[in-house]
Amino acid sequence: MKQMSYAAALVDGLYEALASDEKVSIVSGHPVGFGPHRALMDRVYDDFHDRIFDPPNSEAAIAGMGAGAAMLGERPFINLSTSIFSYVGWSQIVNDAPNVHHMSDGMLTAPVVYYGLHGVRGNGAAQHSGSPQAMLWNAPGLQIALPSSPSDVKGLLLWALRSRNPTFFLTHAKLLSIEGPVAEGLYETPFGVAEIKRAGRDVTIIATSLMVVVALQAAETLAKEGVEAEVVDPRTLTPFDEKTLLASVERTGRLVVVDECPLRCGVAAEITATIAEKGFKFLKSPPVRITRPDVPIPFSTPIEDELVPNAAKVVAAVRELLR
Amino acid sequence: MSSNSNPPLDKSTAQRMAERMLVMRRFEEKTLDLFQRKLIPGMYHLYIGQEAGGSAVLDALGSEDSLLTNHRGHGHVVGRGSDLGRSFSELLGKANGLTGGRGGSVHMCDPERGFLISSAILGSNISLALGAGYAIKRSGEKKVAVVFFGDASLEEGITFEVMNIAAMRKLPVLFALENNNLGAIALHEGGYSASNSVLKQFTRIPELFGVKTVQLLAGDTLASKIAGAREAVDYCRAGNGPVFCELQSVHWPGSNMVFAQMLTGVMDLGMAWGEREPQGEHAGWVRDHDPVLRMAREFIAAGLMSRDELLALDRKVCEEVECAAQFAIDSPLPEPQSAYHHVFA
Known part of the structure; x- marks a missing residue:
């Protein structure tokens, strides 16, 4: 166990996922924002730069791209930044990815991980303070993770990136700095366990x-x-x-x-x-x-x-x- | 494309193309018949009139390539070789349909033949194809992801986002625009939705992103269309990045209204060689623009197939389609409890 911040644990989880599975790639490489935690991603860029794509501001396209790539066996981590940007790719997130398995009669899955920071971050005003989880909860076929601790954020992320189903993974700007004990190396925190x-x-x-x-x-x-x-x-x-x-x-x-x-x-x-x-x-x-x-x-x-x-x-x- | 500069077709290609186009047409005629007999629940869209361009692209693909289609996708699925009985079963919502009656007409899917899920949301299937291209590029394989979509998808913003990213990353995506807008009747004239864009030359859109474009014009010969489709697929497969291939067709009058009607009559191969003459209001479309009759005339003129060979092939296809439709009619509906299956893997 090592004491680390929630942001560092999230980055650690991403690093472990990339190191352990060739199929994992990142679309938009700054999941911990452009603030004080940004430098945490440096080691990920150093070691996996060819597996990070910083895309244009095209949330709908990258949301659909994630679902399509996942159908062919990829494990994309699609960072939508502030999670309310998911609204721009809503159709792909709630009407494509979660329906693939059912519409294909179980022949296909689209295990993409959508990621974003939710909630009232402080002076974000009406358009950058939203929490889409309740709306997402009304989309059958989509898993939703809301980690509250450094240990959970790493373990749940590693579970999500190995799950056979699509996931929306939500963190919170006000959680990024909290500290807690985190196990080193690979471990998974299973979904569906309170x-x-x-x-x-x-x-x-x-x-x-x-x-x-x-x-x-x-x-x-x-x-x-x-x-x-x-x-x-x-x-x-x-x-x-x-x-x-x-x-x-x-x-x-x-x-x-x-x-x-x-x-x-x-x-x-x-x-x-x-x-x-x-x-x-x-x-x-x-x-x-x-x-x-x-x-x-x-x-x-x-x-x-x-x-x-x-x-x-x-x-x-x-x-x-x-x- | 100019028809003069293309190599002549070989007999086996002609045979394959003729069979594919006949399957597409006879399948859709039967679909309309089944609908009118109230055997198909829900909405559906027919592929009639677009067989030439779609067949040419399908012919240029390999067995490992990935395909996505849209709500007007029956032709692509049966043209790729999916089981006709299971395809009809899907339209009828039967348990042994391609997707067990879960997808229906607009979500046709057959992963064994490379068909990923069909999104019926305009533009969404194009973004899924971007993902397929992303996966192929990451895997390093020499495959192509093809997505068929109509001109209405060029009214959606996501299509532009996708072209930008595909061009930026040089992803092996073949954007197959099926422009069936020629001669379409717009909403204000009492028809179904037709193209509603200030742009009339759709290839200008990919050109803005530096994406290579290939046009298969409605009036091109099949030999020319096949050469164009091969050029597009080969370019993409070679790792040069995306291609935008416009497949033009003259709008089939039967789909002017929301629910299609057989305004042009059931296709009669004899009209290809003047044995019978098209009649009625839409005789012009049959005489000049029906892609299946045009195929027959072209292959006969080039000495690739005889009238008798075409008629025999058509009889075989009609029998297969009839048999497949009966298979679907006789198939069981899904058990109600199966509604809960496949929410999560």
Whole structure:
């Protein structure tokens, strides 16, 4: 185990994937942005420059190219940069890649990995603060990964690049600098296995991506008040580990879901509906959703902060729930 | 292309081309018949009128090449040699269709013959072909990725993005534009969608990206079309980068409306040599532009096939098509529970 940043772990995963599989290639070589983490990619460019293609600004074309190449056995990592650029290639991402296996009666697969940074990154304003995962979750055939820790980002990426199915892999600008222990070399974190990031008996907080960090902060505050929150991270939305989530709610009897998508039909909506449908008998009180309101994200800091789920909002909701 | 400068066809090529074009035509005539008998659910698009250019390109390909087509793809699939019974079964939504009734008319797919998935979204199949070209180039193999698309795809932005990248990376993609717009009736005249572009000379688009262009004009001989298609495929296969091949055809009047009608009648080879004369409003298309009749006249004139050989071949094809259609009619529908299969590999 080595202590490293989320960004470094992601790059490490990419490096390992390229080193271990000739079929892996990268389209658009700056998945950790053009900021302070950019230099992390230098060693990847040094050792694999002929397997990195920095394309024109043509999201639709590279999204389709990834699906087409994957049909012929390639393992392309298609970096769409800020994940909201996926909207420009939406047809290829949700209507081509995930349908290939089904439409071909199981004869073909298109195991492309689409990648992008999602969420409110800070002063990104309405068009660069989006989280497409809820919309993507409505595309059958597409896997969705939302790693929240350095260890997960590397392990889930290596799993995605060996999976037989297409994946949308979402990271978050505000996660790139967080540190954590990461195993060296090749390892895979399987999709469809939730992780209890913190055990607790009083309330289950389900969160993904950056919201796991927020939930863990809230849990620390609550612990000082004698409330033990259990923080559960599904890690992937498709496949979705209902079992671990339901088991947690069975133990705690209370549910809070924290999500950076807008409220209506967001990720929290689907998780809450699933628990209500299958775990109603475990619930001692109505479930609570803490999400972005259905409002575009504004540019200026105070009006941006107002809309984003944070630890204080989670703490207040849990206090209210246990009152 | 000039028809004078091309080498004459050999008999085996002529035989192959004649059979392919007859299969394409008779398959589609039967498709329309099956639809009118309410045996085909959903939407479909016929390939009638485009057989010459498509056949020429298919003839120039090797067995290892990758192909993608669009919503008007029956001709490409049966022209490549896919099983006729399983092709009809797919149109009828039967369990033993090419894709088990999951894809239907617009997603024909036959990986054994190099046919990757057919995206019915204009431009999307072109981006998938870009990926096939990317994969071929990475593998270092001397293969070609061919994508067939219509002139409407040149109204989509993604097509331009794809040409830019294919040219930039010198990817072995053959863009086969099937321009069936000649003589088409536009929406405002009561027809189906026809080309809606200020550009009338479509080869100017690839030229902007420095992509080599080859035009197979509607009036070219088959010998000329085959030479042009071979030139395009060979250029691509040699690693020179993408080629844009325009396959022109005169719009078949039967697909002027949303659901095709046999306005020109079932094709009668005797009209190729004046045994019978085309009649009615669309006699001109049959007389001057029907690619199958033009093929018959060209091959007879060149001494490549006789009337009797053509008639015998046509009888054989008609029997195969009839038999294949009956196979599809007699085949079972998919089990409802199979709807859940193949979401994930």
